Amino acid sequence: MSTDLQDAVAATLPGAKRQSATRTRLWGWLLLPPAAWMIVFFVSSILIVVALSFGTVNANGRPAFGTSLANYQALMNTTYLTVFIRSLVYSVTTVVLCMFIGYPVAYAIALHGGKYKNALIAALVIPFFASYLIRMYAWSTLLSDEGLVNQALHTVGFTDGVQFLNTPGAVVAGLVYGFVVFMILPIYASLERMDIALIEAGKDLYHSPLRTFFAVTVPATRAGVLGGVLLVFLPALGDFVSAQLLGGPSTFMIGNLIQQQFFESQNQPLGSALTVVLMLALLVFMVFYLRATQRQNRET
Amino acid sequence: MTNSNSAPEPTVRRRDFLRGSLGLGAAAALAGCGFSGDTPAPAASTSPSGSAAPSESPAAKAVIDGDLVYFNWAEYIEPTVLEGFKKEYGVKVIETNYDTYPGMLAKMSSGNQYDVVLPGARFVEQLRNQNMIQRIDKAQLKNANQSFGWGSYFDNPWYDPNSDYSIPFSMYTTGIAYRKDKITTMTGSWADLWNEEGKGHIYVLDEADEAMGMAALLLGLDVNTANPDDLAKIKDKLISQKPYLRAYSTDDINNLAGGNAWIHQEWSGDFLNFINYTAEDPKIWEYIAPKEGMPVNSDAWVIPANAPHPGTALVFLDYLLRPENIIKNIEYLGYPLLAQGGEATYAKMVEGRPSLAIDLKNIDDTKVYRNHTPADTAARDTVWTEVKAS
Numbered sequence: 001m002s003t004d005l006q007d008a009v010a011a012t013l014p015g016a017k018r019q020s021a022t023r024t025r026l027w028g029w030l031l032l033p034p035a036a037w038m039i040v041f042f043v044s045s046i047l048i049v050v051a052l053s054f055g056t057v058n059a060n061g062r063p064a065f066g067t068s069l070a071n072y073q074a075l076m077n078t079t080y081l082t083v084f085i086r087s088l089v090y091s092v093t094t095v096v097l098c099m100f101i102g103y104p105v106a107y108a109i110a111l112h113g114g115k116y117k118n119a120l121i122a123a124l125v126i127p128f129f130a131s132y133l134i135r136m137y138a139w140s141t142l143l144s145d146e147g148l149v150n151q152a153l154h155t156v157g158f159t160d161g162v163q164f165l166n167t168p169g170a171v172v173a174g175l176v177y178g179f180v181v182f183m184i185l186p187i188y189a190s191l192e193r194m195d196i197a198l199i200e201a202g203k204d205l206y207h208s209p210l211r212t213f214f215a216v217t218v219p220a221t222r223a224g225v226l227g228g229v230l231l232v233f234l235p236a237l238g239d240f241v242s243a244q245l246l247g248g249p250s251t252f253m254i255g256n257l258i259q260q261q262f263f264e265s266q267n268q269p270l271g272s273a274l275t276v277v278l279m280l281a282l283l284v285f286m287v288f289y290l291r292a293t294q295r296q297n298r299e300t
Numbered sequence: 301m302t303n304s305n306s307a308p309e310p311t312v313r314r315r316d317f318l319r320g321s322l323g324l325g326a327a328a329a330l331a332g333c334g335f336s337g338d339t340p341a342p343a344a345s346t347s348p349s350g351s352a353a354p355s356e357s358p359a360a361k362a363v364i365d366g367d368l369v370y371f372n373w374a375e376y377i378e379p380t381v382l383e384g385f386k387k388e389y390g391v392k393v394i395e396t397n398y399d400t401y402p403g404m405l406a407k408m409s410s411g412n413q414y415d416v417v418l419p420g421a422r423f424v425e426q427l428r429n430q431n432m433i434q435r436i437d438k439a440q441l442k443n444a445n446q447s448f449g450w451g452s453y454f455d456n457p458w459y460d461p462n463s464d465y466s467i468p469f470s471m472y473t474t475g476i477a478y479r480k481d482k483i484t485t486m487t488g489s490w491a492d493l494w495n496e497e498g499k500g501h502i503y504v505l506d507e508a509d510e511a512m513g514m515a516a517l518l519l520g521l522d523v524n525t526a527n528p529d530d531l532a533k534i535k536d537k538l539i540s541q542k543p544y545l546r547a548y549s550t551d552d553i554n555n556l557a558g559g560n561a562w563i564h565q566e567w568s569g570d571f572l573n574f575i576n577y578t579a580e581d582p583k584i585w586e587y588i589a590p591k592e593g594m595p596v597n598s599d600a601w602v603i604p605a606n607a608p609h610p611g612t613a614l615v616f617l618d619y620l621l622r623p624e625n626i627i628k629n630i631e632y633l634g635y636p637l638l639a640q641g642g643e644a645t646y647a648k649m650v651e652g653r654p655s656l657a658i659d660l661k662n663i664d665d666t667k668v669y670r671n672h673t674p675a676d677t678a679a680r681d682t683v684w685t686e687v688k689a690s
Contacts (some may be wrong), residue, residue, distance in 0.1 A: 060426045061402070062409060074678070080688045146500075146559025163500075165560060166547045190449050249545040252688045260688075264508060265681045282410045 003178075046279075052270035063268040071273035079258070080274075084281075087254040090168070091236035094175040095183075099225065101176070102183030106224075107217075110191035116260045121188065124181055132178050136245045139174065140165060166248035174242030179235055183228035190224025223296055229291050234282055254278055317356040321559065350671045352367060357435035360603070360610035367392040368612050371404070371414040378632035381625050385616060390406055408432060415613040420579040420599045422671050424466050433465050433602040440614050441467075444623035445640040451664035458670070460600065468638035469618050470569070471598035471663075474590040477556060477566035477574075487564075493565060499544050501562035503555050506548035508684035509669040510595070512536060514565060517592040520530050523667050526676035529539050531683045538687045548688065556585070556633055568656050569635040572649065589655040595667045598638065636660075 055066045109120045127135070142148050143164040150161045164170055198220065202212035218225075240255030248251075254274070261271030334665065367386070374397040386393055396414070398404035401423050408417065408427070408478035417428060422499045438444045447468055448455050476492055482501070486492050493502055504511050513523035515537040521530045545558055553574050555561040566587065575582035601620070605611045621626065623641035630637050636646040636658045643660065650656040672680065 002646075044529070057677070059674060060430050061405070061671070061677070062430075074682075077682075079682075079686045083689045141554065141558060144554075144558025144560050150559075245551075248547050249542050249688075250690065257685065257689070260685070261681075263400050263402050265684075267678070268682060270678075 049272045049275050051270050053276045055269040055272070056268055057269060058253070066269075068269075071270045072277075074270060075273060075277060083252055083254050083257055085138050086252070087237055090172055090253065091233055091239075093172050094179065094236045095229050095233050095276040097172070097176045098180045098183040101180055103187055103225070103226060106184045106187035106191055110188050111196070121185075124184060128181055133241055136174055136178070136241050138179070140245045143170075165246055166251075168248070168251050170246040170248075171251045171253075174246045175236045175239060178239070178242060180230045182231035182235075186224040186227035186231065187221060187223075190221040190227075194220045203254060223293060226289060226292055226296075230285070233285065235283065239277060304519060312426065325363060336500075347655075357415055358644050359435050360440070361437075362390060362440040362614035363611040363616055364389055364609075364615055365487045365611035366609035367394055369394045369413060369415045369608060370614055370616075371396045371407075372419065373397060373399070376418065376633065377630040378625075381620070381628055385619050388619075389612075389615060401430055402564075403602065406555060408604060411606075413608050414604055415607045415609045416616055417602050418469060418599050419602060421457065421597060422669060424600050425603060426529055427602060428460055432596045434604055434605045434607065434610065435464055436467065436603060436614070436617070441618045442622065443618055443623075444627065446621040446623065446641050450640050452638065452640070452660045453665070454600075454660070455600075457598070457600075458665045463478070463600070466600035468598060468600045469620075470633060470635040470637050471525060471593040471596060472567045472569045472635055472660070473572075473589070473596050473658070474505070474513070474565065474567055475590060475594050476563060477552075477561075477571050478563045478586055478588065479561075479584050480586055482562040482586045486586075486588060488591050490514050490592050492588065492590070494541055494544050495563055498563040501546055502541075502544045503546055503552070503561045503564040504541070504548050505552070505567075506550045507563045508680060510565060511548065511686060512680065513595050513667070513669065515541075516658055517590070517595075517667070520592075523595060524670045524672070526672060527677050528561070528587040528679070533606075535683045535687055542690070568658075569633070572656060573634040576649075587653060587655045591680065593667050595669065596663055596665070597668060602688060 027066050051065055052063060054068055054069055056064055056068055056070070058064050105124075109117055113120050131142070143162060144150070145163060146163075149164070153162060153215075194217070198216050199212055202216040208216060238255045238258075238261045240253060243251045243253045243256050258274045258278070261267045261274060265271075303511065316538075347394050368391055370382075370393050372395075381395055382395075385391075396407075396412075398407065401420050404417065405423060405426065406418060408414070409432075423444055424433070438448060448463065452468075454463060456462050457468065460466045471595075476486075476490070478486055478492070478498070479497060483495060483497050485495060485497050492498075493504060495502065504514070508524075515526055515534045516523045516530070519530075519533055519537060521534070525531065525534075547555075549555055550569050552561075552566055555572055557578050568587065571585075571587045575585050579585055583651055603610050607613055619641060620629070626637050626639045626642040627645045628647045628648070630642045634649070638660060647657065
């Protein structure tokens with residue numbers, strides 16, 4: 001789901017605006033396969049989810065289409081609100097942490113990376129070629145009470161060991177680890193695009209380095225930060241893997257809820273209704289993002 | 301997120317991941333998502349009567365009629381048994397795996413054709429109710445006496461009267477695993493999952509039926525209850541357990557091996573595999589059969605109604621029932637097989653651990669997880685969601 005959202009986000013990024021390119025017939029034909037792909041695999045699956053959210057489950061646990069509002073009525077339960085707020089707190093925390101980690105990293109690579117820039121970016125990205133799920137699983141093994149990290153701590157004198165896993169902190173840490181690269185890359189890109197002479201100009205005008213940073217660098221890279229915020233926030237809010245593998249008894253997130261409805265509970269209609277509500281909530285954030293970037297486009 | 305479409309997913313093996321509720325194969329399972337139309341289905345709570353199977357085609361004969369299209373958990377069979385079948389009958393085995401039962405059902409419902417499938421008991425009932433599996437003529441199986449006619453409970457199991465449509469395969473109980481080096485105050489009750497010594501190191505299985513069933517047994521209720529008062533009590537009981545829990549998880553073997561779990565609600569077969577293959581020191585581990593009773597669950601082979609090669613399927617099921625193959629499978633899987641020839645083998649495997657012993661003639665089918673009506677399913681599911689969300 002979130003991969004599709006990212007595609008959608010990428011398509012709406014300012015740079016992707018329609019250029020008045022010469023529209024030859026060839027271009028039209030070339031657009032056909034991707035358009036067909038999007039309709040078949042993206043639009044249609046969303047339509048099925050929306051349609052199914054009004055459906056029912058029959059006596060043998062199979063979903064059937066319908067026109068019932070029962071699934072949405074079932075969501076009028078404070079339990080779901082609790083889970084949603086918890087997910088919101090986790091994902092906002094994740095975004096903030098990613099920003100504090102991502103910005104310095106992107107800054108260091110873009111401005112001080114020199115000839116190693118590309119190598120450093122590759123070093124950041126390559127671990128992400130491995131499935132997110134497998135990396136999370138690896139963390140849960142490494143950080144377990146008698147895992148490698150605790151064994152190492154034990155040998156250097158921390159005989160009590162540290163419980164890393166199964167806490168809200170572990171879930172947020174998992175989300176940060178999983179999505180921080182989505183923060184680094186857009187910020188890196190906007191820093192790359194920025195004219196370094198601007199920083200020098202700031203210094204020439206007797207700004208302190210800190211003031212130069214906040215008065216010159218940050219505004220110039222706001223689009224990158226906003227893009228990063230969105231790219232981290234959206235998948236973090238819908239994530240279920242981190243809470244499942246690193247979470248405790250009270251770290252259930254909205255993604256876990258949806259996953260549970262689709263699989264264990266065999267209640268795809270209720271899962272679909274939850275998905276629709278989540279998508280609508282995400283849409284609110286998307287609109288906010290688009291307005292913010294539009295404003296910036298007007299300013300620059 | 302990249303987990304559903306980038307690197308190849310790990311194969312979910314039932315041996316260390318009993319029912320794959322993590323949804324690793326989310327994309328795979330949903331890809332075959334099938335929707336039922338308006339066809340009325342018999343109420344799930346009433347068992348089908350043996351005679352009422354409409355539009356029955358004549359039962360297949362055990363004669364090879366093509367390659368075997370085989371649909372099962374990954375690695376849930378001894379590899380040389382499968383190899384032996386290929387060699388002996390000169391057929392290919394086209395293998396597909398599922399990682400959750402709902403995923404299995406979705407693939408079958410969307411029209412994929414298989415010759416043999418291994419659903420869990422309640423899914424056998426669902427498939428039978430939906431006329432998706434065919435009657436198995438026991439006269440076609442030379443080794444039918446391994447499974448039937450010697451007083452086994454599975455001559456007439458709850459999910460399939462007279463085992464008309466299925467051949468029982470393996471089973472497990474749900475009990476409690478614990479570490480003797482950490483915990484000294486176990487009482488042999490489900491209340492041990494509220495043990496003070498184990499606080500913060502206790503795991504409950506992340507499955508609605510298992511968690512709610514355990515609480516129901518402790519409260520003296522039916523494991524399948526959907527009565528609102530009962531459900532309210534179960535909910536309060538489970539919420540009272542939260543301060544003691546490390547997590548809800550079905551990743552039991554990793555939880556035990558990583559040292560996070562000192563007390564773990566646990567499946568018998570996983571426990572046996574854990575102490576036989578994974579545990580550094582098996583002697584510190586003990587398995588408890590709680591005095592309030594243990595849930596029992598099983599699976600069974602079925603032949604789908606649309607199987608392309610039902611003859612080969614019958615030959616295969618007969619082949620699995622040969623005593624030597626039963627023994628090989630038990631030794632490999634660590635689960636007791638529901639056949640006469642395997643009893644001694646399993647008894648030897650669990651020697652010295654009486655809580656793992658199983659008596660196939662005396663299965664308590666009041667403690668199996670059954671199918672519910674949609675309303676009851678929703679009521680139970682709401683309670684489970686409220687427990688986990690709190």
